[in-house]
Amino acid sequence: xxxxxxxxxxxxxxxxxxxxxxxxxxxxxxxxxxxxxxxxxxxxxxxxxxxxxxxxxxxxxxxxxxxxxxxxxxxxxxxxxxxxxxxxxxxxxxxxxxxxxxxxxxxxxxxxxxxxxxxxxxxxxxxxxxxxxxxxxxxxxxxxxxxxxxxxxxxxxxxxxxxxxxxxxxxxxxxxxxxxxxxxxxxxxxxxxxxxxxxxxxxxxxxxxxxxxxxxxxxxxxxxxxxxxxxxxxxxxxxxxxxxxxx
Numbered sequence: 001x002x003x004x005x006x007x008x009x010x011x012x013x014x015x016x017x018x019x020x021x022x023x024x025x026x027x028x029x030x031x032x033x034x035x036x037x038x039x040x041x042x043x044x045x046x047x048x049x050x051x052x053x054x055x056x057x058x059x060x061x062x063x064x065x066x067x068x069x070x071x072x073x074x075x076x077x078x079x080x081x082x083x084x085x086x087x088x089x090x091x092x093x094x095x096x097x098x099x100x101x102x103x104x105x106x107x108x109x110x111x112x113x114x115x116x117x118x119x120x121x122x123x124x125x126x127x128x129x130x131x132x133x134x135x136x137x138x139x140x141x142x143x144x145x146x147x148x149x150x151x152x153x154x155x156x157x158x159x160x161x162x163x164x165x166x167x168x169x170x171x172x173x174x175x176x177x178x179x180x181x182x183x184x185x186x187x188x189x190x191x192x193x194x195x196x197x198x199x200x201x202x203x204x205x206x207x208x209x210x211x212x213x214x215x216x217x218x219x220x221x222x223x224x225x226x227x228x229x230x231x232x233x234x235x236x237x238x239x240x241x242x243x244x245x246x247x
Contacts, residue, residue, distance in 0.1 A: 034105045037089070039066040040164045042101050044109070045087040047076060051173060052084035056113045057244075058130065059087045062122030062228075063155065066163040071120065074231040078241070083116070092161070093167055095177040098126070106134055116244060121145060121202065121227065122152075125178070132186040140192045140231055140240050143199050146207045148178035154201075189216045192243040194236065196225035218243065 004013070045067040057079060058139030062065055067087025068076075076085040077153055088105070090098045117139040119127025124144020131139040145151040155170045193211045195204040204221065211217040222229075229236050 060119035062121030093174040096145040
């Protein structure tokens with residue numbers, strides 16, 4: 001309190017009070033808080049912009065994707081009567097900023113709601129992080145990245161996101177940041193992990209070995225389906241809905 005009074009006194013004298021108060025009160029002034037938007041990083045997309053329902057389903061997209069995408073449209077169509085479906089547009093490579101933005105998302109938009117998460121590919125990595133950090137009740141992961149060093153090295157170099165109309169670079173230092181982000185499984189979080197044996201991007205055995213060790217995980221392994229499951233196929237959606245509705 002005394003420090004603030006001293007700063008305020010000097011700021012009045014020097015006519016720079018607004019700048020000083022900003023610097024003292026906001027150590028992350030360069031990081032904008034999460035807002036509603038389409039495709040752009042560090043935004044969320046939802047049809048329920050006037051307020052979320054009691055149940056919220058967060059969707060984390062994969063590398064190069066952004067919301068709203070096909071997954072958002074299909075899940076929103078199937079589940080929006082009961083859930084507010086919310087697409088999370090994270091920064092592909094800025095791990096530290098994502099962590100801060102997720103704290104803001106949880107505090108400003110999700111506190112007091114019953115939250116569930118869904119993530120595919122790299123979005124599965126972030127869905128796992130988010131669920132275990134905040135003790136989310138249930139998460140659904142589809143062919144998730146579980147070993148950043150093994151799964152992301154193949155993408156090193158320049159990449160392009162068509163949805164964001166943006167070029168970005170995947171570098172080894174980014175992958176190391178992902179690899180350093182480890183959280184233990186939250187004891188209250190249940191997971192449904194959907195894998196496909198013919199996934200050409202992610203080795204399904206890595207995820208299988210990780211989640212078999214967790215007694216709160218259910219694994220469903222399909223022989224075919226590729227890396228990106230077509231949620232328009234009723235079999236995938238029925239498995240997911242059964243899990244979300246289970247006690």
